[in-house]
Amino acid sequence: MDGLDRLVNAMAPTGNAELQCRFAGEWVLEHPRSAPNHLPYHVILEGAAELEVDDQIIALRKGDVLLFPYGDAHIMRSVASAGERRLPSGPETRRFNGQVTLVERAGEGEALDMLCGEFALSGATDALWTGLPKLLHLRTANGDALLSLVRLLRDETSQPQAGGEAVVRMITGAMFALILRGMASDGRWQLGILGLLAHPRLAGVVDAVLKNPAHAWTLQSLADVAHTSRASFARHFSEIAGVTPMEWVNGVRLAVAAQSLRAGKLSAGRAAELAGYASEAAFARAFKARYGSSPGAYGRLHAKG
Template identity: 70%
Template sequence: MDGLDRLVHAVAPTGSVELQCHFAGDWTLDHPSTPPNHLPYHIILAGHAELELDGKTSALVPGDVLLFPYGDAHILRSTTAGIDGQRPMLENRRRPHGRVTLIEHGGDGPALDMLCGAFQLSGATDALWTGLPKVLHVRTEHRDALLGLIQVLRDEAARPLPGGGTVVESVTGAMFTLILRSMTASGQLQLGILGMLAHPKMALVVDAVLKDPAHAWTLQSMAEVAHTSRASFARHFSEISGMTPMDWVNGVRLGVAAQSLRAGRLSAGRAAELAGYASEAAFARAFKTRYGTPPAAYGRLHAAR
């Protein structure tokens, strides 16, 4: 496993495909914000559209994949929507279509075919899922692996074949990883967790800490992993991640502990060990500061859901 493997394993994404959109003519589709750790995605299978996010517009073409890391509200619309000053809305004709709900809107002009779904992050997101832009926009024209997965997802969504649910879960999981890989490989992201993975020296540290979060990490030991001086490491780490190295390590430890408590796998004492705390009392104080409730109560609360 490398740093990206460990990141994906730690945030534990579960993907679903929910809608297929067949739109023609003028249309506008508002997407409200979603709860924390619920990440919508859109895949443009055919046709063109526009994305509006924070007042900025981006052109969408066939093969584009959009992932919203923090579930921010956004607008999708046809390329001609609003030219006449009107705001066209969808007629919202819905019907079951295989494993998804098909939404249709007729009209003159180019047609759009789009798949929509979401990822649920159920793992240790604290200090891991940070520093990302509001949308990850991947163009797949030269990414054969991602294009292949999209075709499989499209086929499985259209037909309720035996075992299709497992296929969708596996394909969306691989798609999630390939989206993150493409963003780090392209160098588009210089900040946050993906920025650290894109930086060879920082990627070594991410991998080492995620491999053994309970290790007695210090600024010096992380600098040695990065093969750099302590001062240089601390400066570059903070510039890329937006936090100090030790704040990041503590956030990772508490996130991993919270994940285990939610899953009901560990006692509070064992979670403290996993988080690298010699004292259960110190762990309980740090945990309550971050999550607002003691570890044992947090575990019981989530076990009851």
């Protein structure tokens, strides 16, 4: 198990597929901001489209996978060649096929075939899911494991079979890990958690802290994991993560504690131990400063079942 494994396990994503959109002609699709910890994704199965996010226009093509780490609002629309005029799409029809809702708009020109869904993260992932851009845009190619999963997901959603919901859940969970792997390995994202995972020395630090957040970490012990000097480690880590190493460690510890409280099975004292706090009072102060309530109140509010 490495840092990416531990990161995905800590965030505990659950995925689903909600819509399959088949649009032709001239069309616009507005996606509102998602609820906290809900990350919408789109997969372009066939055709092309344009994405507008933060006044930027991005051309999309077959095989593109889009993930919005913070659920930002965005607009997708049809693409027309220069000077081309298309008639608007016809009326929208919707039908549930037993697995996803098929949304169709007939019209002129090449049709877009797009699968849409979302990933839901467990709460209190703020220290883990940090420093990312508003959009992760990955272009897949033949032979990519992610593209193979996308095709399997398309087949499962277009022809529902027994156990399909469980299969889709497992496919989308693997998709989430592959998206992060692809973004961390392609060299484009040098900041935030993906930047740490992409760094040859700092990835081991992420792995070590997530493996044992309760350990008595110090700046020197973290630098030792990275096999570099303390000053060099602190500088590089802060430049990439946007916070100091110990600020990040403390954030991870509190996130671990918050998740254990959300599970509803641990006392505040035991959660403090898991987070590496020797003093329950110190833990309570730090927890309230980050999450706005005492550990006990937070656990009662968010406890499952």
